[in-house]
Amino acid sequence: MSQGLRAVLLIAYLNLFAANGCHRQVAPEVSMTQEVSPWPVRVGICNVALHLKDAGAQPLTAAHVSLEADMSHPGMAPVFSDATESSPGQYRGHIELTMPGDWVVLVHIRLANGQKAEREIELKGVETK
Numbered sequence: 001m002s003q004g005l006r007a008v009l010l011i012a013y014l015n016l017f018a019a020n021g022c023h024r025q026v027a028p029e030v031s032m033t034q035e036v037s038p039w040p041v042r043v044g045i046c047n048v049a050l051h052l053k054d055a056g057a058q059p060l061t062a063a064h065v066s067l068e069a070d071m072s073h074p075g076m077a078p079v080f081s082d083a084t085e086s087s088p089g090q091y092r093g094h095i096e097l098t099m100p101g102d103w104v105v106l107v108h109i110r111l112a113n114g115q116k117a118e119r120e121i122e123l124k125g126v127e128t129k
């Protein structure tokens with residue numbers, strides 16, 4: 001195999017990986033800031049307020065936002081709920097944290113145009129009620 005061909009194959013191989021990486025990020029650019037209350041987080045109802053902006057830093061309106069709370073240990077069912085838009089780009093929801101410990105809240109965002117994005121909120125060390 002010539003050096004040239006080898007280089008081409010290597011580039012093709014790297015492109016394959018890059019393409020896979022891109023494929024996972026079909027998600028559009030959505031920026032999210034969040035407020036979680038009460039803080040520190042305790043077992044029970046956890047209120048989540050999300051501020052979503054689009055790539056142009058404008059409020060991301062009319063998205064469908066759902067929350068999925070998972071614990072880091074196996075054998076536990078995730079907790080789901082929906083967030084609703086309370087004002088343009090602001091979404092509020094709550095989830096019930098049923099155990100103390102480390103939780104991750106996955107924020108599933110479906111834009112008005114059908115594109116999807118996902119963000120995470122780590123809630124470490126949720127305290128006993």
Ligand SMILES: [Cu+2]
Nearest residue numbers: 071076099101
């Ligand atoms: Cu658990």
